[in-house]
Amino acid sequence: MKKIGLLTSGGDAPGMNAAIRAITKTAMHFGIQVVGIRDGFEGLMEGRFINMKYTDVDNIIQRGGTILGSARSLEFKDKEKRKQALENVIEAGIEGLIVIGGDGSFRGAHVLAQEVNIPVIGIPGTIDNDLYGTEATIGYDTALNTIVAAVDKIRDTASSHKRIFFVEVMGRDSGFLALNSAIASGAESVLIPETITDIEAIANQIKSQNKGRRSSIIIVAEGDEEGGAMDIMRKIKPHLEDFELRTTILGHIQRGGSPSYFDRALATRSGIKAVELLLAGETEKMVGIKADEMITIDLIDAIEKNATPKVEREELLAKLLTK
Structure with a gap:
């Protein structure tokens, strides 16, 4: 693998830049070119690609938002609209894709993996912490x-x-x-x-x-x-x-705002893990964390399974520290 794509999608979350930094530096350590895709799947359809360099990710670990930009692209749901994205991926020589976002972003990644037969790894970046299989998402x-x-x-x-x-x-x-x-x-x-x-x-x-x-x-x-x-x-x-x-x-x-220590560390570890998974030939996996260990979850499970169990109101209120 010589070239991988990277995009951030959906709502921005503090720590996304830390993940972008980790992915870029890890990939370049292994001699892999990272292609940054601006504005999520919208940029994928329009071919807004940049070849990432070390200088692009200097001094961004402390910044909120995402330097690549993000967007919620409803057009990507249209199969005809996706054809241009698929052509752009092939033309750019992208051999693997890392998507940072939430469940909607992972649905797009799953569809892309099915249609163009490209390895895809997801990193959960959402302040809602609502993805199945991981104890924490970047930004939460x-x-x-x-x-x-x-x-x-x-x-x-x-x-x-x-x-x-x-x-x-x-x-x-x-x-x-x-x-x-x-x-x-x-x-x-x-x-x-x-x-x-x-x-x-x-x-x-x-x-x-x-x-x-x-x-x-x-x-x-x-x-x-x-x-x-x-x-x-x-x-x-x-x-x-x-x-x-x-x-x-x-x-x-x-x-918004500068990410906390926890989000910077989680994003960095997640970015490294995502590159390692691509190099190991894995696809349609989401990186997660459990008991301070980095784990992987099937992307389809992260999308379809409910992350939040139903609880009774009495059980919920019992958790509150005040009366």
């Missing part, structure tokens, strides 16, 4: 730290004004960010997609908790079945007429 730890720091600041204001804050975090289909940020920030409650939200029960819980208390923080995953923080506040307000309610939507600040 940094996003958690960002959320906790923001909630700490919000609580200062909440306590000063005796307010109830509903703080919305990312997590369209998964409650990992919401649950673990709630635990770490000492939130009074958390609403996630994996459980049924009972508006009246939450209101009663707030009433009982706030006797003599100056504030409460409720973390809301954006994918909760009752809606985001604004929807929850609107629905719960009739039950809490004596309380001052506020919402904060953290939004895209959760994606």
Whole structure:
């Protein structure tokens, strides 16, 4: 193998640049040219290729986002649209592909592997931590730290004004960010997609908790079945007429920022492992981590299996450190 392609796809995650750096340096150590593909599968279809050099990955390990750019390309789902991508891969002489992204990105990689018969390795890069088979995805730890720091600041204001804050975090289909940020920030409650939200029960819980208390923080995953923080506040307000309610939507600040130590180390180890898998002749595998050991998971399992087990609300609340 003399030439491999590399792209980042879907939502950006802190640590993607660290993975790009590790892949490029590891491949060049083995005499392999890395072809950087700009803007994910969109760039693959349009042939936006660059031959990566050591200087391209200098001083990027600390940077958030992705130097290659990313995009969510719906056109790649069209078989006719993919033909140009396949032609570009063949014309460029790319013999293997590493895709950094989430489940949608891996679906595209799986299709590409089937249609052009090219080895493909996936590296999970998503702040949601919602891929089956790995304990952590690149960007998850940094996003958690960002959320906790923001909630700490919000609580200062909440306590000063005796307010109830509903703080919305990312997590369209998964409650990992919401649950673990709630635990770490000492939130009074958390609403996630994996459980049924009972508006009246939450209101009663707030009433009982706030006797003599100056504030409460409720973390809301954006994918909760009752809606985001604004929807929850609107629905719960009739039950809490004596309380001052506020919402904060953290939004895209959760994606940005310099990656944490954990995400830099995970991304670096994942990038090295991905190159080693290609050199070993592996294909359609995802790199993961379990008990601090790098592992591999079948790409199809990472795509199709559910990473988040259903839990009862009582079991979830029992995990919270506050009452």
